[in-house]
Amino acid sequence: MGINQGPISLDQKYTQSSGHVFLTGIQALVRLPMAQVRRDRAMGLNTAAFVTGYRGSPLGGYDQQLHAARKHLEQYNVKFQPGVNEDLAATAIWGSQQLNLSPGAKFDGITGxxxxxxxxxxxxxxxxRHGNAAGSAKNGGVLCLAGDDHGAKSSTVPHQSDHAFISALMPYLYPSSIHEMIEMGLLGIAMSRYSGCWVGMKVITETVETTAEINLNDEMTPFIIPTDFEMPPGGLNLRWPDDRYAQDKRLQDYKGFAAVAFARANKINRITMDSPNARYGIMASGKSYEDIRQALRELGITPEVAAKIGLRLYKIGMPWPLEPEGVRQFAVGLEEIFIIEERREIVENQVKQELFNWRDDVRPRIIGKMDNHDKRFLPFAEELSVASLASSLTERLLQLDLNPEIVAMLRAKADWFNGRQATQVQAVAPVTRTPYFCSGCPHNTSTKVPEGSRAMAGIGCHFMSLWMDRNTETYTHMGAEGVPWVGIAPFTNEKHIFANLGDGTYFHSGSLAIRQSVxxxxxxxxxxxxxxxxxxxGGQRHDGDLSPQQITFQLHSEGIREIWLVSENPDAYPASTIAPGTKLAHRDELDKVMRTVREVPGCSAIVFVQTCAAEKRRRRKRGLMEDxxxxxxxxxxxxxxxGDCSVQSNCISVEPLxxxxxxxxxxxxxxxNKDYSCVKGFCPSFVTVEGGTLRKRVPVALDDLGELPEPATTPSLEKPYNIAVGGVGGTGVLTIGALLGMAAHIEGKASMILDMSGLAQKGGAVLSHVRLSQNTANVTCSRIVTGTADLLIAADEVVAVAKETITLAESSRTYGVI
Ligand SMILES: Cc1ncc(C[n+]2csc(CCOP(=O)(O)OP(=O)(O)O)c2C)c(N)n1
Ligand code: SF4
Ligand code: SF4
Known part of the structure; x- marks a missing residue:
C-alpha cells in the first residue's frame, strides 16, 4: 500500500495531525510551534508560542512561510514577530521566558x-550567553534554529554555528534529514523546559531546503523524563530575583548535565546498526549520518556484509555536550572508530577525551579529521560527499583483516568513485552562469562610482557589483558597511571612499556603521x-517603517549635513517632508552629485531611491503598482x-542580436522591467512605443495535443529513481521538482527533493535533486550521488554542463533532456 491515505490538499501539511504529509523543511519548522501547542493542550496546559529572528539563507524563506500560514498559526496562539536584527530578536525570546513574572500573564508559558x-x-x-544563564521557563522552552551554510553557497563566508552554541554553553541538536525536523524540534523544546537551557538546532540546506513526506505519527508521543538526574532544590528554570553568581553556578553545575540526562533517557544518540562481533565503529552527526548511510549502500555494504565486517554505527543527534555513557557503550570491543563531521571536529574531540583514560589494550583508535598517525584525514574546509566518504571509509576498512570477496567488492567500488573524482577535478565547464543584477535593477545605476573614486561593498544584492567593472572592492559582514575605512583613512593619502549600504541592512544594523563613521x-x-x-x-518588507524621508532625518540627527536624496521623481519629496538641508537630484545626475559630495569633508550621504525591479514586477502583477x-x-x-546601451544600463535585458x-x-x-536606463546614451536607434501591449502567447490547447503516448517503460521505483533538474531562475526548475514530488505523494510513493537555488533569482544556476522511491527508507539522503542520475532535465544548456550537474550523470545510466 502507498504511504499516503485519503484525499490530498495543500493545507494538509498544517491541518493534518497524523499519517504522512508532504512538505518542505521550512514548512516543517512552521508546523513545529503548532505541534508544540497541540501537545501542551493535550497535557492540559494553556501555552502560546513566539517565533522571532532574522532571515538569511538557508532560513531565508522562513518568515515568508510563517506569514503565509498566519491563519493556521493564530489557532494555536503562535505569534510571529520578525526581529529588527538577530540579537534583538533573541532578546525578545529572553522576554518570552519571563512571561510568568508578569502579573497579567495570559498563558501558562511561551515556547520561544x-x-x-x-x-x-x-x-x-x-x-x-545571558539568556541561557537566565534560563527557560518551565512551560516555555527556547529553541534556536541556526541556518548553517557550510559551503557558503549563499553566504559571504562558510560557517558552522557549533562553536557559538558551545561558547554560550547551549546544548544543540543536529537533525540528519527533513524527516527528523519536527521530532527533534519538539525534543529540543522539551529538553529546554527540563534542563533550563536554551537549546540550539542546526539546520542546513540538505535538511531544510528539502521537500519530502513526513510521518506525523510520533508527534504527540511524550518524551521520557530522566530518573538518573537529581534536580537541585528550586529547579533549573528562570526566576526573579536571580543573583548572577547563582545563575552561573546553576548553569555550570547542573543545566548541561540535565540536558545530557535528557538526551540519554530519550536516546538522542543511539546505535542504529550493530554486529555480533563488532570491531569497527562509525559515528556521525546530522547530514554526515545520512551521507555515510548512503556511502554504505553505494559500497554494497548490506546488513549481512556489515555483520561480516563487524560494523557498528552510532547516530549522533546532539553533538554537544556529547552524552558519555552512550559513547562508552558504543566503544566497547571496537578496534577503531571513524568519526565523520563536516567542517571542524566537535564530536571527535569529546570522544577522545572520553576514552583517554581507557587501557591501551582496549581503547579503540580514533580516526576523523586526523588519522592514528596524526596525519590529516578528512578535510576541514570542504563539504563532505557520499563519494568522498565511500573512498575514505574503504581506505580504513581495507586495513582490517577482511574476507577476500569483501575486499574485492570494496576495492572495485572505491576505485570507481576515485576514478570519477579524478575526472571531475579536470572537468571545467566552458562557461558558467554568474549571478547578475536583474533587468532594470536599481543597483545597475546606484552602484556606479565617478572616475577617480572607489567604493566598498556590503551585504545585499548590490554585493554583486564586486564582480562587475564598478571600481568596488572589499566587503564587510552585515551592518558594518564602510567601517573598514575608519581603520584605513588615517594611514593613506587616498582622500575619500564611497560605501554601499542597502536599506534592509541600514534598518537591521547599518545605521550604527554610519554613526561609527561620523x-x-x-x-x-x-x-x-x-x-x-x-x-x-526574497523581497521582504522592512520589519518596521522606513521611508527615504525618515532616513534623511535620521542621518541629520546623526550629525550629517551633506545629505542628498536622489530618485526618479525628486518632486515627490517636498522640503517639508525631508530633513533640513537635504538636497534633491534626479537619478540621471547621480554622477554629478557624487563628484560634489566626495569633495565635502566628513561623513556625507546619498539616499538613492528606486524600487527593486523584481519587487516592481511582483507588485505590478498583483496590481499594487502601476505598470x-x-x-x-x-x-x-x-x-x-x-554596445553603449549595455554599458549605460548594465542591464541583462539588452541582448546581442x-x-x-x-x-x-x-x-x-x-x-x-521598464527602468528605461538603456536609453540614456542618446542613441538614435531607440524607439519608444506608448500604449502598445505585447502580443500574448496563445496557450497550447491540451486537446490539440491529441492522445499522449504512455511511456514505453516506467521505473519500478524498487530502487530510487534519481532526476537532476537544472536551469536558471524562472525556468521552472523548482516547479518541476515540486510537481514530481506531489505526483509521487498522490500516488503514495516516497520522494525527496533538494533545491540548490543559491542566487537563482539573479540569473544564477539552480539545480534540483529529485529522488523517487517506493518507500521512504530508501530515500533519506537528499543529494544524488555522483554518476547515479537516471535522468537529467536541463532547462539551460550552460547549467547542464556545469560541474555540479554533469558529475551527477553517467553515460551508461543517465538519459538527458535538454
Ligand atoms: C547577520 C546577517 N543576517 C542575515 C544575513 C542574510 N542576508 C544577506 S543579504 C540580506 C538582505 C540585505 O538587504 P538590503 O540591505 O536591503 O539589500 P538588497 O538585497 O535589497 O540590495 C540578508 C538579510 C546576513 N548576511 N547576515
Ligand atoms: S532582486 Fe531587486 S535589488 Fe536584487 S538584483 Fe534583482 S532587481 Fe536588483
Ligand atoms: S542600440 Fe545604440 S547604443 Fe545600443 S548597441 Fe546599438 S548603436 Fe549602440
Missing part, C-alpha cells in the same frame, strides 16, 4: 523559537540604496552595435 543564519548566531553571542570623522559617503525591499533574501504603458525597442537597422551586418542589440521584452 528563534531563527537566523550562521552570522546571525554569531551576532547573538552576548544575548545567548564619530571617527571619516571622509566617506554612504550610498544608502533604498530599493524598498530586503531583496537578496507603465511605455516600451523601448532598438531599431536594428539603425543600431551600429557599439546576430544579423547579416554583424552583432547588434535588441531588448528582451519579456524580461525587461
Amino acid at each position: 523559537i528563534w531563527y537566523g543564519k550562521g552570522p546571525g548566531v554569531d551576532r547573538c553571542g552576548d544575548v545567548f 564619530a571617527s570623522k571619516a571622509n566617506i559617503t554612504y550610498k544608502i540604496l533604498y530599493n524598498d525591499a530586503v531583496a537578496m533574501t 507603465p504603458n511605455k516600451r523601448l525597442f532598438i531599431n536594428s537597422a539603425v543600431c551600429e552595435g557599439c 546576430e544579423t547579416e551586418l554583424g552583432r547588434k542589440r535588441t531588448i528582451n521584452q519579456s524580461s525587461c
